[in-house]
Amino acid sequence: MSLMASWAQKKTANWIQYVNPLIGTEKMGHTYPGATVPFGAVQLSPDTDTIPYAVNGKYNPDVYKYCAGYQYTDPTIVGFSHTHFSGTGHSDLGDFLIMPTVGNLQLNPGTAAAPETGYRSRFSHQTEVAEPNYYKVKLEDDNILAELTTTTRVGFHQYTFPKTDQAHIILDLMHGIYNYDDKNAWTYLRIENDTLVTGYRQTIGWARTRTVYFAMTFSKPFVSYGNNDFSAKQPYRGFWGRFDQRHNFPEIAGKQLRAYFNFKTEEGEAIKVKFALSPVSTANALENLRREIPNWNFNQVKQQGQDLWNMELGKVDVKLADKGDMINFYTALYHSFLSPTVYMDVNGDYKGLDQNRHQAKGFTNYTTFSLWDTYRALHPLFNIVQPKRNRDMIQSMLAHQEQSAEHMLPIWSHYANENWCMSGYHSVSVIADAAIKGNVGYDLSKALDACVQTARTNYFDALGEYRRLGYVPEDKRRGISVSTTLEFAYDDWCIAQLAKKLKRNDIYDEFIKRSANWRNVYDSSIGYMRPKLSDGSFRKEFDVLSTNNQGFIEGNAWNFSLYVPHDPKGLINAMGGNERFIPHLDSLFTMHLPDQFFEETEDITRDGIIGNYVHGNEPSHHVAYLYNFTNQPWKTQERVRMILKKQYRPAPDGLGGNDDCGQMSAWYIFSSMGFYPVTPGSDQYQLGSPAVSQATIKLENGKTFSIQAINQSEKNVYVEKVLLNGKPLNRTYLTHTDLMNGGSLVFYMSPSPVTLAKVK
Structure with a gap:
């Protein structure tokens, strides 16, 4: 749907009033607060510091805080860049930072302790506004009001200046998130005329061969312009020697470029900047710019984007008694609709993995x-x-x-x-x-x-050994051999389900057999998954609580021993049935972890953990629902409601871990509505305990599915009975067909546990 078409549609309810993009911007949530549209290719957001990836050749642990470029507790803003990941535990991007300044020109960012030594500025959360597709803040050092909005491929800046003959807009092509010493492979800048600039940036960061093209245009002509090429250590030679490379150059290229554009402004005058991106060419970037924002009406573009957000957020209409929970829900839905991101131009062009145009x-x-x-x-x-x-x-x-x-x-x-x-x-x-x-x-x-x-x-991630032995040996994939085996086995089960659907029996037989490989790393003598060596023996040195080189990625043996999402009943039987499995599962939520655990994991904080249950690490996300496969499903209801309250709050530090491109938020959406996909690849959703009073899901097929919780309260976390379309649902799961057919799901809530016998 085009932007203008959506603008012409009837306006929807105001769901964006419940979205707070600042949630997750403090500590380890790693979200960004800036402007973007649903699944937009541009994420225009403030960056609060520039931390080098390495110091003296060693990894700098402080860089981890800045996966999204912004930390709520920082006192300064360096500038506003156009690309960001939401909630990741690693990073890249931070392309094309723009910063408005006044006074003497400074082409270095300065420091947080002394922002006056560079172009960065102090700011206050008192003047900061973050909404879907809109960000505003006062840059206090230069008395500039900065406002940001976007379309899918274009960032739109509006900077309101004081009266001055020394107004500058800086374009920093050196800036990036997770900056390596050699991250910038090359940058290029071309002055097309006194309002239009084009160029590109090539980086070799997390992505090894990434090129982003841009077209930037100003709402008024600049008076003059220049740059400071920080990579120039020798006099310019040949062709380049024909031009003044510092002032009024027609084009320039180098690894470390910062350009500036000078203006004269009246009091309260707004200079606007439109900045379009393309994965293919500057010509396509310019076409994106002209097609998506043909005018200079900032407020209209902001409103169009917010209308898009209201349309998307309105696909799930919920009612919760507490406003904070409403903010949690719709912010989670907002975070769920940030990525994956559009990666093509308005004409359908994009760069493929082969580096060719497609x-x-x-x-x-x-x-x-x-x-x-x-x-x-x-x-x-x-x-x-x-x-x-x-x-x-x-x-x-x-x-x-x-x-x-x-x-x-x-x-x-x-x-x-x-x-x-x-x-x-x-x-x-x-x-x-x-x-x-x-x-x-x-x-x-x-x-x-x-x-x-x-x-x-075979050459991927010890897959050859996995296929030959039925497990990944620890001596071939040191540190994460067990979790890799478990994940391969689950993925193999998914392939088997697809083969079964297509009646490809040979493929089904191969992969359903492979899906049982989780049993090869289960040590029944201790009741845990355990690293196994190429000779078939289990590794002797082993600590079930440690996360350091024990065979598991982002977890330990205690919690990863519960990761068999495609065969939970088989796992329960292997662990000794309900009598042994339930206490093991109970202990995950109640035990006390040693300090060593936190020292080993940089992305974990104590406020993100419940016992040994680490909600910020995704392998645990299905765990609370495993009680549904035992004779005590009421414990799923209890645990889910506890996690919802403890791990999600309507505050900047309100996420108990990385949002991870929306996964943490999607868990919240499902669990708040009362069901969760424990086993993607099946058609089942396990029932939990809804936190909503009512919810209506508006499906693309034109139908609706409604959820209601009778006697809903903070104390009534247990489910007494469930009705699907008015009939008792005597099972602990919902099917996808149940959802897509439309209808109603009614939970009757209770303050005390209800046994299976009572439910039936």
């Missing part, structure tokens, strides 16, 4: 696939409230696989690059989940072939 024909191409996180709840949420987008995302994954030299589906990809981050091959989970739930708009047989090819790529 056309997205019949689908919107997306990037930013944090799949180790988002396969669990975010993509299943999309199958309900964003099915068309999820189909396009899968089309994007299949295009990635075609362009990949390894012929693999994405693992963690962005901007025409594969980062190879985290473990497993969870694209197959996203594809199988959509297929099993009937959300198909692509060639299923081709998709299955892509899944199989990915799962047979």
Whole structure:
């Protein structure tokens, strides 16, 4: 849908009043507060510091705080850059920082302790406003009011200056998030005329070969301009020697460029800047700019974007008694709709993984696939409230696989690059989940072939040993061999489900057998998953609580021993049945972790943990729902409501861990409504305890599914009975068909646990 078409639509309810983009900007939430539209390619947001990735050749732990470029407790703003990840535990981006200043020109950022030594400025949260698609703040050192809004591919700045003959707008091409010494491979700047500038930036950060093009235009001509090339250590030679490279140059290129544009302003005069991005060319960036914002009406663009947000947020209409919970819910829905992000120009062009220009024909191409996180709840949420987008995302994954030299589906990809981050091959989970739930708009047989090819790529992540031995040996994948085995086994089960749907029995037989490989790393003598060596023996040195080189990624044996989402009943039986499994699960929430645990994990804080249950680390996200597979499902209801209250608050530090491109938020959305996809790739959602009083999901097929909690209160966390379309639901799960057919789900809440016998 075009921006102008959405603008012409009837206005919807004001859901954005319940969104606070500042939630998660303090501590480890790693969200950004700036302006963007749903799934927008531009995330225009303030950056509060520039921390080098390494100091004296060693990793700088302080850099971890700035995955999104912004920390709520910082006193200064360095500037406003156009690309950001939301909630990640690693980073990149921070492209094309713009900062307005007045007075003597300074082309270095200065320091937080002495902002006057550079172009950064102090600011106060008292003058800071963060809304969907709108950000405003007063830059106190220079008395400039900064306002930001966006369209899908264009950032729109509005800077209100005091009266001065020394107004400057700085464009910093050196700035970036997670800055490495050599991150900038090359930058280029071309002055087209006295209001238009184009160029590009090539970086070799987390993404090894990333190029972003831009077109920038000003609402009034600049008086003069210049740059400071920090990489120039020798006199210019040859062609470049024909120009004055510092002032009024026609073009310039280098690794470390900062340019400035000078203006004269009257009191209260606003200078506006439109800044468009493209993955392909400056010509496409200019076309994006002219097509998406053909005028200079800042307030109209802001309103159009906010109308888009209201339309998306209104897909789930909820009622909660507490306003803080309403803010939690709609901010979580907002964070769920930030990524993946659009990665193509208005004409359909995008750069592929092969670094060539491609056309997205019949689908919107997306990037930013944090799949180790988002396969669990975010993509299943999309199958309900964003099915068309999820189909396009899968089309994007299949295009990635075609362009990949390894012929693999994405693992963690962005901007025409594969980062190879985290473990497993969870694209197959996203594809199988959509297929099993009937959300198909692509060639299923081709998709299955892509899944199989990915799962047979022997040189990826010890897959050869996994296929040969039935597990990943610790001596081949040191430190995360067990969790990798468990994730492979789950993904293999997903491939088997897709093969079964397509009646590809040979593929089904191969992968359903592989899906049982979790049993090969379960040590029944101690009741935990345990690293195994190539010779078939379990590793002797082993600590079930430690996260340091024990065979698990972002977790320990205690919590990862519960990760068999495709066979929870098999896991329970292997661990000794309900009598042994339930106490083990109980202990996860009640035990006390030693200080060593926190010292080993930089992304974990004590306020993000309940016992040994680490909500900020995604492998635990399904765990509270495992009681549903025992004879004590009421404990799922109790745990879920506790987690909702303890891990989510309407405050800057209100997230108990990285939001991880919306996964933490998607968990909140599902759990608040009373169900959760424990096993993506199946059609089932396990029931929990709804926190909402009412909810209505508006489906793309035109139907609605309503949820109601009778006798809802903070004390009434247990479910006495459930009615689906007026009939008793005598099972602990809901199916996707139940949802898509529309209808109603009614929970009757109680202050005391209800046994299975009573429910039936």
